[in-house]
Amino acid sequence: MRAFISAVYLFLYAPIALVVLFSFNAGRSASEFTGFSTMWYGKALDNTFLVAALQNSLIIALTSAALAAIFGTMAALGMERLRPGARAVLDGLLAAAIVVPGVVIGIATLVALVEVFSFLNPVLASIWPGGNPPQLGLGYGSIVAAHGLFSMALVTMIVKARIASLGRDIVEASSDLYATPLTTFRLVVLPQILPSILAGFLLAFTFSFDDFIIAFFVAGSKTTLPIYVFASIRRGVTPEINAIATLVLVASLMMILIARILMREKKPTN
Amino acid sequence: MALATNTKRGIVTAALVAPALAWLFIFLVLPFIAILVFSVGERAPEGGYQAAFTFAQFANLPSRAAAYWNTLILAPVGSFLCLIIAYPVAYYLAVKASPRYRLILVSLVVVPFWTSLLVRTYAWMYLLGSRGIPNLLGMIGIEDVRILNTPGAVLLGIVYGYLPLMIMPIYVSLEKLDRRLLEASADLGAKPVSTFFSVTLPLSLPGVMTGLALVTILLLGEYLIPQLLGGGKVFFIGNALVDLFLQSRNWPFGSAIAVTLVVVVVLVLLIAMRIAWRIAGTKQVDLV
Structure with missing residues (x-):
């Protein structure tokens, strides 16, 4: 064995x-x-396309993870106050956001956004004062939106599980001691759920940073790191790709290790 | 007073869930309605979409039968292969491993799942390519072995990519198992093997079902593994979708395929939940 x-x-x-x-x-x-x-690392870091892709990936991962952490936490807090019917609807939508394959999320977002843009751009052009109306298109926004969908559902699930394990008694104790709901949240609830929010943020960041298939559809002319790596792999295997792959591995390794350490802290309460 | 408090409470609740709800509606519900509409539409001559109400796209699905067969065979087969390898590992981690090393061993299983699937699949492309394992086999006299671009390579990539996701739920269900049941079984004279088959295995079935469902569902939408290790010869529904949307630009047909993929995923999920409830006797099923 x-x-x-x-x-x-x-x-x-x-x-x-x-x-x-x-x-x-x-x-x-x-x-x-x-x-x-270490020459291949030097070569990789001298490659302006690669560095641009890395920058795009970092911006997208940070933005989508931050939005997901904020909205996901809010949703987790709000959901326990919802009526059972409304809660079931939200639960179902969140589960769908996690279960629907990435390739379908990518396609559906692409199709919907292209339609919305082709409707909005002429409208914008007709009402825009002056010469150059903004052209809406795929790019940072669409990737952040599509990544944020999965990430937000993920954060909500993690934080919700943490809230469920909290127990109502400390919140009640706090309000018995005349704390306002806001004070109770700030001093009692938030410190308890903060590690799970951070863990959710890091997992969301890792997801976005590593995602290929969703970004492949909705990136428009932007290139993220996985899209760049995918394109290079198709051109042939070189030690430079290995160097990039190693950097990607190290980055996600650090994220996941920190996330796991944060998530472990939930044990002592019971 | 009570009414005012209630209203205020309602407003706060609504404000808390509003952004999430809006996001889910705009970027999940609305796009899904869009592909439903597209799937009954027609392809415009220059590619893209033209409004119509026809089931022609769905009637055309058999032309992509190979992608469906590959997906519907290799996804469950890959999932079962994962299970066969994962179960002993999960059992060892939960029951046999010394508590001192358990945490680190479990972490070592989880970490690969959260690192780039692209990079991990690339590793196998690299190993199976002509300069990798076939090259080594050539040195010991076994010439002309082709592994890359075969169903076997895709299955290998699947097992490699999804093994961690199969191990975790089984490990969790085995870890929760009450040790006293095992002792009771032994005290009643059961041999270890019969304890395993009549106590341990049945009680870990919810974890097994969760693992099978998770891995199968993710595999149904897989693109990277067949793309990189199947090299266009072993393609999944996901590969057909990329082709239809980004190369041949037949959006209505692609939308119809995407709709069927979601239907298959939902069916698999419902069947898995059904079986899991029956096994567990409750509605409590852990998904992560």
Whole structure:
């Protein structure tokens, strides 16, 4: 049994380890290790397209995760106050946001936005004072919106689970001691749910940063890091892609580790 | 006074859920209505969409039968392969592993799931490509092995990508299992094997069902793994959708396929929940 378990862990990590190893290859080859070098990292970071894609990905991931954390937390707080019927509707929509495949989310958002833009752009042009009306189009906004949909549902689920485990008694104790609802929220509820909000934010960031398929549809002319990596892979395998892949791995690894540490803190209350 | 408090409470509640509700409506409900409308429309001559009410797109679905077959066979098969490997791992983590290392071992399973699937699939493209494993096999005399761009490569990628997601729910259900039941079974003279089959396995079935449902549902919409490891020869519904929307620009037909994909996902979810409720005897099913 132990041998089997070890084999599974090897299976999970060996391919990643090889990608990382060959990112430090001195030669051009992706199969023969000819010496240690960090030249491919230098090459990758000199690549202006790559750096632009990385910037786009960071902006999109930060924005969508921040919006998801705020709106998701608000929804989680509001949902326990809703009537059961309304709560079930919201629960269903949130579950749908998580379950519907990314490829469908991408397509549906693309189709809907293109229609809305083709309706709004002429309207804008006709009512715009002066010469240059703004052209609405795909880009940052559409990716943030589509990523935020899944992320918000994710944050809501995580924070809701945390609130459910809180117990009403501390909130009641607080109001018995004449704290206003706002004070109770600030001093009692918020500190308790903050780790789960942060964990939700980090998972949302990781999701957005790693997502390829949704962005592929709604990015318009913008390039995110996964879109760039995907395009490079189709051109052929080089140690430069390994270097980029390693950077992506390290970034998401840090996020997920911090998120897991934050989420673990929920145990002591019981 | 009470009425005023109630109204105020209602306003606060509404303000809290309003942004989420608006977001869900604008970027989930509305887009879904849009693809429903598109799916009964016609393709405009220059590509894109022309208003109509026809089921021609749905009638045309058999022309993409291969994508449906690949998806509907490889997704459940891949999911079961994941289960076969995942169960012993989950069992070991929950029952056998020493508590000292359990946390780190569990983390090591979770972490790959949250790191880029693109990069992890690339790793296999790299390993299975002509300079990888086939090259090594060539050195020991086994020539001309092609792994990349076969259904086997896609299944390998699936198992690699989704194993963590299968291990976690099974681990959670095994961890919750009351150890006293196992002791009771042993005290009553059951052998370990029969304890496993009559106590442990049935009680972990909700986790197994959750894992199967999650992995199957995600696989139904998979694009990257068949794209990179199937190389256009083993394609899924997701690959057909990308082709129809971004290359051949037949949006109405693509919308019809997207609608059927959602229907399949919902069906799988309903069946899984049905079975899970029957097994658990309750409506409490953990999804994460």
